Amino acid sequence: MSIPDAKIHPVATGVAAKTVANHEGPQDLIFHAGWFCPYVQRTWITLEERGIPYQYKEVNPYHKEKHFLDINPKGLVPAVEYKGKALYESLILCEFLDDAYPSYKPTILPADPYTKAYVRIWVDYVTKNLTPGFMRLVQAQDPEKRKEYVGELLAAQRTLAEQVKGPYFLGEEFGLVDVALAPWIARDYIVAQHRGCKREDAGEAWKKYADNLAKRPSVLNTSSDLEHYEEIYGRYLRDEAQSESAKAIRAGRAIP
Structure with missing residues (x-):
């Protein structure tokens, strides 16, 4: 069953909207997200926990731009572009952020x-x-x-x-x-x-x-x-x- 676009609110609301507004400027890390998605929220929580600079970009689940599909053939959020290179899968991204930004503390995984x-x-x-x-x-x-x-x-x-x-x-x-x-x-x-x-x-x-x-x-x-x-x-x-x-x-x- 096809669900009309109007059924999904297009952008984050409430407190999340304020977080998005704080991350609109260009950064080395671009975070392709869907405000409603729990998998996205995993990576988003990690970014916020660690204070990593990122640019938030909302992906419309029913009108995915060619650029997004080029960087993530699965067409699923979350995905990131890091210095021009693309990665996806929420938990993999969480671990990647530990490795890519070791100076930002605390890390999500323990050192031991x-x-x-x-x-x-x-x-x-x-x-x-x-x-x-x-x-x-x-x-x-x-x-x-x-x-x-x-x-x-x-x-x-x-x-x-x-x-x-x-x-x-x-x-x-x-x-x-x-x-x-x-x-x-x-x-x-x-x-x-x-x-x-x-x-x-x-x-x-x-x-x-x-x-x-x-x-x-x-x-x-x-x-x-x-x-x-x-x-x-x-x-x-x-x-x-x-x-x-x-x-x-x-x-x-x-x-x-």
Whole structure:
């Protein structure tokens, strides 16, 4: 089903609009983004956390310019141009920003090799369990399937919560596991309101961790007004969305 352009607000709103306004000038790093996209928000949070200079460019998902498709053949946001060279994929971009801008502190990944590997294990857990679990629940139409997916998502949340060492995954330091998950925490009111899956249902540890992520300044500063997310997620709640992630969930494939 084709969705008219008018159904998506064209630009960021609220606090995120102010962040965009602060990053309109030319920079060595150009950030091609979609304000509504949780994958974009991962990279955006990383840029804000580390104070890296960047130029924000909004990509219209229904009218992608040739230049954008040239730098990212998949046609998906986020993507960056760094000194004239293109890269994409949200978590890869987060790690790239650590490598490309080592003097900007703090980094998103820890320096210790063991801890870095440990973090990557749990980022993989988020990618394979929490984010697709969230989207399966949002798109589910059958009441029995919804109950099943609620149980699966809560179980995955409890498993991750058992590993959390402080306000953030590794303790006091905000890092890549937190970045990987935070955009879905910023949107979890969708499953709370429409699927009856609330933070507290996963237990006190999860709720405390999720609450800390939700109020992190970099998360707030890259979040638009909730009413405009409602316009987008309504399609997913009706299982009408035609994004690549929606198609993958519908077909039982990994999210691209």
